[in-house]
Amino acid sequence: MDLQISVFLLFLLFTAGHSLRCYECWSQTGSCANQKETACPAGSSSCFSSTGVSQVGGITTKAMSKGCIDVCQSASYNYGYARAYSSCCYTDLCNLPDPPDPVPNGKKCYTCDGNGCSKTLSCTGNEDRCFTITDNIEGPLRVGKGCLSKNLCDASSYSCCDGNLCNGAQSVTQSFLFLCCSLLSYFLLH
Structure with missing residues (x-):
């Protein structure tokens, strides 16, 4: 002892x-x-x-x-x-x-360039989420998209999602249909 x-x-x-x-x-x-x-x-x-x-x-x-x-x-x-x-x-x-x-890991997300946000990006290393971030500080609204590690999503103001190409913009048709369905349910329930 x-x-x-x-x-x-x-x-x-x-x-x-x-x-x-x-x-x-x-x-x-x-x-x-x-x-x-x-x-x-x-x-x-x-x-x-x-x-x-x-x-x-x-x-x-x-x-x-x-x-x-x-x-x-x-x-x-x-x-x-x-x-x-x-x-x-x-x-x-x-x-x-x-x-x-870091090497590509198979995940893909949308990214933005001078022509819009429809270009695809191959994620690398531990980037397991897609993100979208917007800001309008000192000027017009700017949008950024890309790949991100989950721990950064949890500790930031990024809007993150967990599927391939999940950070793409919805089409105008989908947004319009969602708005119509919301208005219809409002009128039916009130």
């Missing part, structure tokens, strides 16, 4: 001062060649790696960052012309390798 207590106290002695260590970097070239080790501040429970890719007019830009974080969730979103994905790990220096580009 005394041996078990001694081993437990020895374990506490060696782990009490240990803080998580992660690789840290910020790169706009798409690879973290100059990453350095860093001791995470108290409260950081995980290391992360995140990558953002955008395509504008045939030019692709890729940025990457790594470091310590308090709360981390592996997640991904894809607008078609811009996407970002992150991964988390929980042991010392576990975020050394650059995360691989």
Whole structure:
């Protein structure tokens, strides 16, 4: 029994001062060649790696960052012309390798481009939901559509759905029929 207590106290002695260590970097070239080790501040429970890719007019830009974080969730979103994905790990220096580009997972969603929102997009990695988001901040109404991880749907203002191409616009005929049926039921019930 005394041996078990001694081993437990020895374990506490060696782990009490240990803080998580992660690789840290910020790169706009798409690879973290100059990453350095860093001791995470108290409260950081995980290391992360995140990558953002955008395509504008045939030019692709890729940025990457790594470091310590308090709360981390592996997640991904894809607008078609811009996407970002992150991964988390929980042991010392576990975020050394650059995360691989996610591979297509078979799910398809609608995305928007300059001609409308009828183009299809192949979702990748853990993107298991389609989304639609609208905003009219400082200008006309804008709509965005694409693929998203479920955990981002739960924690955001995105309108998410769970089927292939489920984020497409309803046709005018369907909306008109729904309106007519609603009005008819209102008059019949009142």
